[in-house]
Amino acid sequence: MTPQLGDSYRLKYTFAIDFGTSYVKYGPITLNTPKIVQTRGLFLRDLPESVKMRIPREVLARGLVVGDEDVKKYLSSVRDVQRNLKYPLKDGIARKDDEDAWRVLREIVRYVFQFPTAPDFAGWITSVALSALAPDYMYRSIFDIFSELSEELKIYAVTILPQPLAVAIAENAVNCVIVEGGHGNIQVAPISFALIREGLVALNRGGAESNAITREILKDMGYSDIAREEYAVEVVKRAVGLVPKNLRESVRVAKSNPDKFVTKVRLSPVVEVEFPKEYAWTRFLIGEIVFDPNHEEIKSYIEQTRLRIENAVIGDVTLYGDMDIATAIITSLRNVSVEIQDRVSSQIILSGGAFSWRVPPGLEEVAVDSVTRTKLALEEKNPTLSSSVKLVSEPQYSVWRGAVIYGYALPLSLEWSDATREGWYFLKK
Numbered sequence: 001m002t003p004q005l006g007d008s009y010r011l012k013y014t015f016a017i018d019f020g021t022s023y024v025k026y027g028p029i030t031l032n033t034p035k036i037v038q039t040r041g042l043f044l045r046d047l048p049e050s051v052k053m054r055i056p057r058e059v060l061a062r063g064l065v066v067g068d069e070d071v072k073k074y075l076s077s078v079r080d081v082q083r084n085l086k087y088p089l090k091d092g093i094a095r096k097d098d099e100d101a102w103r104v105l106r107e108i109v110r111y112v113f114q115f116p117t118a119p120d121f122a123g124w125i126t127s128v129a130l131s132a133l134a135p136d137y138m139y140r141s142i143f144d145i146f147s148e149l150s151e152e153l154k155i156y157a158v159t160i161l162p163q164p165l166a167v168a169i170a171e172n173a174v175n176c177v178i179v180e181g182g183h184g185n186i187q188v189a190p191i192s193f194a195l196i197r198e199g200l201v202a203l204n205r206g207g208a209e210s211n212a213i214t215r216e217i218l219k220d221m222g223y224s225d226i227a228r229e230e231y232a233v234e235v236v237k238r239a240v241g242l243v244p245k246n247l248r249e250s251v252r253v254a255k256s257n258p259d260k261f262v263t264k265v266r267l268s269p270v271v272e273v274e275f276p277k278e279y280a281w282t283r284f285l286i287g288e289i290v291f292d293p294n295h296e297e298i299k300s301y302i303e304q305t306r307l308r309i310e311n312a313v314i315g316d317v318t319l320y321g322d323m324d325i326a327t328a329i330i331t332s333l334r335n336v337s338v339e340i341q342d343r344v345s346s347q348i349i350l351s352g353g354a355f356s357w358r359v360p361p362g363l364e365e366v367a368v369d370s371v372t373r374t375k376l377a378l379e380e381k382n383p384t385l386s387s388s389v390k391l392v393s394e395p396q397y398s399v400w401r402g403a404v405i406y407g408y409a410l411p412l413s414l415e416w417s418d419a420t421r422e423g424w425y426f427l428k429k
Contacts, residue, residue: 005156005412010125016403017112018129018163019105021089021184022207022353025400026112028124029408034400037111041066041104042074043084066107091184091204092131092163093314094138106145113153123156123427127407129399132162132180132187132195133202135315136418143416143425150427157424159410164189166402167351171392175340176347177329179374180399181290181354183207185319188332190344199335199344201328204312204319206354209289210237212307213298217282223273232267239265240275241286242367243357245376247295250366254281260362284367290354291373292324326377330385350374350391351398 014029025034042065044055052060055074059065065074075085088094088101095101113124128142139160146158164178168191180187185206190199211230214237218227226232240263244250254261261280265273275283285298293299293309301307310321320328333345355370368376371389378385392398416423 005122005125009120009122010408013117013121013124014404014407015113015115015124015126016129016400016407017109017126018166018399018403019089019092019131020182020353020399021087021092022182023396024108024112025397027400028115029404033394033397035112036396037066037108038068038071039089039104039108040071040085040087041107042071043086043100044074045084062107064103064107066104066111089184091202091312091314091319092133092182093135094141096135096137096141102141102145105142106149109145110149110153113155117154121154123154125156125407125412125424126158127403127410128158128160129163129166129403130160131185132164132189132197132200133185133314133317133319134162139418139421146425147427155427157412157426159407159416159424160421161403161406162189162195163187163399165191165195166399166406167349167392168402169405170398170402171349173347173349175343176349177332177344177387179325179329179348179350179355181206181350181352183211183353186290186325186328186352186354188328190332190336192336192340192344196336196344199332200317201323201332201335202314202317202319203323203325203328204321205293205309206290206352207237209293209307209309210241210286210354213289213301214241214286216301216307217279217285218273221273221276221279226267226271226273232271235267236265236273237286238356239263240283241357242283242360242363243287243291243370243373244284245366245368245372247284247288247292247297250284251281251297253366254284287357290325291370291377292326293322294324324377325374326381329374329378330382345385345387348374348378348387348389350389351395353396355391356395 018025023036024039025036027034044063086100086104088104146155164180164187167178176191178189183206186203188201190196211233215227215233258277258280263275312319336344350370359367371391375389414423416425
């Protein structure tokens with residue numbers, strides 16, 4: 001390691017990127033919290049000439065914009081938004097042959113490195129967190145993107161680690177089960193110093209399914225226009241969604257005393273959404289679908305709408321659609337060596353936006369947070385399992401924090417190995 005890239009240098013120029021399905025969290029080690037941008041890009045295709053005249057040449061030449069403000073700026077200019085607004089990741093994975101997806105990811109990498117540097121700057125030391133399900137080709141493609149942009153962005157070296165391992169590092173947890181719940185999926189990963197890949201269990205649902213059932217509820221209430229806007233659906237979900245202590249009992253209480261659960265959400269100065277008495281009970285479905293979709297109330301929505309909860313396969317990993325959280329954790333532990341199961345199961349750590357639920361004042365008897373819901377589910381499935389359950393202090397940022405720590409601590413003398421998936425991929429020699 002060259003002298004200028006010692007500890008003091010790395011405390012300034014270690015950079016981390018967490019590629020989430022819905023949001024990318026990014027920034028240097030000097031930040032307290034990362035910057036956030038939606039994981040999407042807008043292709044400027046089929047534009048009328050009158051619109052082209054008003055767009056900067058360099059933007060037109062690139063034909064693609066990323067970043068929340070720029071996407072909003074040009075969104076109304078694009079005729080076919082559904083085709084040209086691209087979300088590159090599904091369940092944390094970009095398809096190998098999806099050229100548009102990789103163009104968006106490349107442009108996001110270019111976008112995130114907009115931070116000032118000092119005269120001592122010799123290149124960013126970059127740590128990238130990907131889904132634990134990410135196949136080998138994703139690792140290679142990410143390295144290719146950084147190689148292509150290394151001179152422009154001044155990247156010295158890059159490494160990649162799985163998101164659950166990043167959470168464990170952020171929490172300084174050596175033996176634990178990480179339950180990382182993002183927009184696209186939930187990763188249940190046992191950790192004993194390193195990620196135990198044999199115990200990885202993936203669920204094919206997350207925040208996206210909460211959004212999906214929120215969308216269907218909005219349609220039923222007569223808000224079809226609002227239901228078409230992903231941003232609006234997300235805001236409504238966060239504002240009204242509840243996690244039930246017990247779904248059947250919580251729904252019964254809400255139906256018997258609906259006034260207590262009626263709520264309104266203001267989306268803009270001219271748009272407000274109201275959950276009236278007859279739909280107040282559906283607030284519990286929005287949170288419960290993350291934890292357990294196997295309820296009659298949820299299944300009726302699935303049967304009547306285009307909402308689907310089903311298994312999927314990525315490489316050699318099956319993502320289970322309707323497996324509940326407790327079963328997923330227990331299944332994960334069963335694939336860990338019996339000798340260390342006690343140690344690994346001693347601590348269960350929840351992380352990710354899919355577990356960021358609040359309990360409004362006055363609803364404590366029927367609504368709970370994610371930690372309590374998980375504890376109750378585990379006690380019901382396996383009363384002999386003695387585990388502490390905790391939620392990280394900042395669920396959205398935990399992966400980024402762990403990636404920053406990993407990038408700072410990983411020795412620069414260690415070169416990348418495809419076999420171990422560890423080390424640094426050097427872009428400047």
